[in-house]
Amino acid sequence: MTNTHMNFIWDAHAGLFPSPSMDLSVLEYWRKNNVNYLSINVGFDVMSRNETLETLAVYRRWIIHNSEHFFLAGTIADIEVAQATDRLAVSFDIEGMNALAGDINMVAVYHALGVRQMLFAYNLGNDAAGGCHDIDIGLSNFGRNILAEMNRVGIIVDASHTAYKTSMELIESSRTPVVFSHSNPASLWPHQRNITDEQIKACAARGGVIGLNGLAIFLGDNDTSDEAILRHLFRLLDLAGDNHVGLGFDYTPDLKVDLSAILAARPDYWPAGQQYDTKNIGHVGPERIPTLIKGMQNQGLSDTKIYNVLGGNFMRIAHETWAP
Ligand SMILES: [Zn+2]
Numbered sequence: 001m002t003n004t005h006m007n008f009i010w011d012a013h014a015g016l017f018p019s020p021s022m023d024l025s026v027l028e029y030w031r032k033n034n035v036n037y038l039s040i041n042v043g044f045d046v047m048s049r050n051e052t053l054e055t056l057a058v059y060r061r062w063i064i065h066n067s068e069h070f071f072l073a074g075t076i077a078d079i080e081v082a083q084a085t086d087r088l089a090v091s092f093d094i095e096g097m098n099a100l101a102g103d104i105n106m107v108a109v110y111h112a113l114g115v116r117q118m119l120f121a122y123n124l125g126n127d128a129a130g131g132c133h134d135i136d137i138g139l140s141n142f143g144r145n146i147l148a149e150m151n152r153v154g155i156i157v158d159a160s161h162t163a164y165k166t167s168m169e170l171i172e173s174s175r176t177p178v179v180f181s182h183s184n185p186a187s188l189w190p191h192q193r194n195i196t197d198e199q200i201k202a203c204a205a206r207g208g209v210i211g212l213n214g215l216a217i218f219l220g221d222n223d224t225s226d227e228a229i230l231r232h233l234f235r236l237l238d239l240a241g242d243n244h245v246g247l248g249f250d251y252t253p254d255l256k257v258d259l260s261a262i263l264a265a266r267p268d269y270w271p272a273g274q275q276y277d278t279k280n281i282g283h284v285g286p287e288r289i290p291t292l293i294k295g296m297q298n299q300g301l302s303d304t305k306i307y308n309v310l311g312g313n314f315m316r317i318a319h320e321t322w323a324p
Contacts, residue, residue, distance in 0.1 A: 008083065010037045010311035011286060012117070012181040012211040012248035013093060013160075017262065018042050020051075020058040024066075029253045030088055031069060033286040036311065037079055037089040039181070042115070045096030045122035045131075046269055049106065052099040056092065056113050063090060072114055076319055091115070093181070095161060096122035097129065097146060104142070107149040116322060117156040117181060120146070120166055123193075123269050130163025132192050133271050138165040144173070151175040154322045159183075159203070160211075160248075167199055176321040177207035179314070182248035184218045185235045191218050192274055197239055204244035207320070209313045210236055211248020212292075214284035217275040218250075224282035230295040233309075242305040246314040247292075251285035 011030065016022060018041055030038050042059055043052030063070045071082035073089035082089035092115045100106040110118070120129035120143060128143035130136060139147065147170065150157055157178045159167035171178045180203060186194035200210055212233050213219075219228040236245045252259070259281065263270040270276040289310065296306045304312075 008037070008307070008311035008315060009035045009286070009289065010246060010314040011035050011251070012039050012179065012209075012246055012314050013250050014038055014040045015182075015215065015250035015252040015283075016041060017252070017259075018044065018047065018052070018055045020054045022055075022059075024059060024062045026253045027070060027088060027090070029251075030286060033289065035088060035286050036083050037073065037091075037314075039093045039117050040090055041095055042092045043094045043096075043099045045098040045124065045126055046266060047099070049099055049101035049103075052094060053113075056110075056115075059092070060114060074114055074116065075322060076315070079315075079318075091117070093117035093119070093156075093158065095119045096126060096131075097143070098122075098126050100128075100146070102127060102142070104145055104149055107146060107155070108153050111153045111155055115155060116318070117158050117179075118150060119158040119161050119181075120170065121162045123161055123271075125163065129166040132161055132163055133269075133274065134163060136163045136165050138163075138169040147174055156181075156317060156321050159199075161193070164196065164199065167195070168202060171199075171202050171206050171208065174206075177209070177317055178203060179208050179246075179317055180210045180248075182211050182213040182250040184213045184232045185239065188232055188235050189218065189220050193218055200236065200239045204240035207244075209244050209246045209317055210240055211246045211314070212236060214249040214251055214288070216282035216284070217278055219284070222275070222278050222280075222282050224284050226288070226291050226295070229284045229288060229292065233292060233295065234299065237309075242301065242308055243313060245309050247286075247289075247310065249283075249285050251283055253285070
């Protein structure tokens with residue numbers, strides 16, 4: 001890790017609701033809060049391949065047309081350019097393999113369009129993998145082929161939102177380290193979107209990183225307190241170690257969309273009994289990073305360890321994955 005990376009904040013997942021009509025000026029929020037790299041979700045299993053491609057096309061054009069503050073980054077070198085020129089480096093992630101529409105060739109297409117991280121399923125099972133709100137199944141043959149293709153082209157393998165068996169199979173068989181980009185420990189709050197101690201330890205043992213999620217229904221009973229976010233951070237640090245924890249806030253700035261209406265419209269993807277019907281779901285975002293730093297300092301973590309959690313660890317995953 002060189003010194004230029006010592007002040008680097010990596011947010012492994014934005015919680016924007018992907019849509020071609022999204023006003024991406026909300027990205028200023030991350031810049032204002034000193035984030036250097038953000039992975040933006042451009043699709044998830046509820047959307048079709050066409051809707052995902054349409055969203056990608058609009059987002060790419062917006063970022064290129066706003067290049068004084070934002071930089072489409074496909075490599076570590078791009079990220080360094082963005083940091084040196086005080087811009088937010090961005091690339092894309094896709095939450096679930098419905099975006100492929102059954103076609104393995106789409107993996108390389110998405111990579112060419114700037115996708116650098118992919119999840120196998122979004123809450124429900126699909127033709128590739130199992131989802132966390134669904135029956136516990138592993139990868140299909142198609143899923144295994146996708147994994148090999150992602151390893152070949154250099155896309156980060158992300159096990160958030162998947163079924164337990166799928167996540168463990170990914171960790172065991174991926175040639176690159178597997179991440180949970182935005183998942184909290186279920187041993188602190190037993191939500192199905194959270195992950196077990198066994199998943200956290202297996203991920204870390206194979207060199208992966210777990211990103212701390214700021215959504216209040218994954219932290220507790222719609223809990224946005226400093227205590228809640230620090231409790232989850234320290235639990236991850238205890239289980240995985242400071243080389244295997246990062247940030248993936250899953251943050252949605254004020255978007256003027258009615259989130260509860262979106263969630264209520266698809267009770268299959270956001271099932272009852274999982275707090276999705278909570279009124280005014282709260283959120284901890286990158287504006288709370290100073291709190292996290294102070295909390296880690298109070299626990300006696302060195303500056304190097306703190307910076308690894310803030311960005312160095314996910315940077316290492318990109319180093320090991322993006323250049324195949
Ligand atoms: Zn997600």
